[in-house]
Amino acid sequence: MLKTSLTGNLKFCLMRAPFGGLGIRTEIVDGSLMIAQVRYFSQLEKASRPHNELEKIAKEQIESYFDNPHSPFDLPIKNQGSIFQQRVWSKIQSIPVGQTITYGDLATQIKSAPRAVGGACAANYYPLIIPCHRVISKVDVGGFMGEANGPYLRIKQWLIRHEQEI
Numbered sequence: 126m127l128k129t130s131l132t133g134n135l136k137f138c139l140m141r142a143p144f145g146g147l148g149i150r151t152e153i154v155d156g157s158l159m160i161a162q163v164r165y166f167s168q169l170e171k172a173s174r175p176h177n178e179l180e181k182i183a184k185e186q187i188e189s190y191f192d193n194p195h196s197p198f199d200l201p202i203k204n205q206g207s208i209f210q211q212r213v214w215s216k217i218q219s220i221p222v223g224q225t226i227t228y229g230d231l232a233t234q235i236k237s238a239p240r241a242v243g244g245a246c247a248a249n250y251y252p253l254i255i256p257c258h259r260v261i262s263k264v265d266v267g268g269f270m271g272e273a274n275g276p277y278l279r280i281k282q283w284l285i286r287h288e289q290e291i
Contacts, residue, residue, distance in 0.1 A: 135150055135162075136150065136176060137149060137150045137162075137164065137173070138150075138173055138174070138175045138176060138180040138181075138183075138184060139166075139169060139171065139172050139173040140169075140172050140173075140184050140187065140188075141169055141172050142165075142169075142187075142191065143191060143283065143287070144165075144167070144279065144280045144283045144284075145165070145166050145167040145168050145169055145276070145280070146165075146166040146168070146169025146172070147163060147164060147165050147166060147169075147187070147252075147253075148162075148163070148164040148166065149162075149163055149175075149180050149183045149184060149187075150162040150163075150164070151176070151177060151179050151180055151183075152203060154203050154204075157201065158177060158178075158179045158201070159179070159201045159202060159203040160179065160183055160200050160201065160202045160203065160251065160254070161202075161203045161205075161250070162250050162251070163183075163250070163251050163252050163253060163254060164252075165252060165270065165276075165277065165280050167276030167277075167279070167280070179200070179201070182200065183200050186198050186199070186200065187253060190253060191287075194222050194223070194287055194288040194290075195222050198253070198254045200254060202250075202251055202254060203250070205250050206245075206248060206250070209237070209241065209245065210245040210248055210249075212235055213231070213235065213237075213241075213242055213245035213246070214245065214249060214251075214255045214257075216231060216234060216235055217231070217246070217255055217256060217257055217259065217260060218255055218256070220256065220259040220260075222256075222288050223288045223289050224259065225259050225260070225261045225285065226259065226260055226261070227239075227260070227261055227262060227263045228240075228242045228243050228246075228260055228261070228262060228263075228267060229263060231260055242260065243260075243267070243268065246260055246269075246270075247268075247270055247271035249270075252270070253284075256284075257269075257270075258280075258281045258284040258285060259285070259288075261285075266278070266281055266282055266285060269281035
């Protein structure tokens with residue numbers, strides 16, 4: 126189930142989005158402030174202010190994306206995930222705005238399997254920045270963030286429509 130509240134002691138900058146909301150979390154890694162996670166929320170009761178300058182910049186870049194999906198992201202992100210996940214995420218970042226690729230086609234490009242690509246997409250710490258919503262199934266948009274239906278899938282559908290409108 127998509128969580129609409131924060132868990133534990135993790136502090137997110139919460140912002141409204143056309144599909145509900147999202148959270149931005151930063152961490153200091155090796156002395157540098159980096160984006161540690163972007164998280165979608167189907168509902169957001171209350172937005173919050175950025176806790177630091179990087180969250181402010183990330184929020185501004187995300188708002189620019191909502192205005193124009195061709196707005197680029199230029200944010201330092203924490204190096205996370207397995208080598209395989211990083212390979213998938215790197216390939217995903219090369220998919221142009223407004224275009225999609227199937228899990229199978231992406232898997233063929235990196236000599237893997239569609240399910241493995243789907244697993245890497247589900248594990249993505251940085252949705253929007255690493256646009257895993259651009260990876261779809263061969264018959265429909267497929268799942269999103271580990272769900273076959275529900276709130277995440279509606280967010281994926283919104284993102285695809287948003288990018289194809291312009």
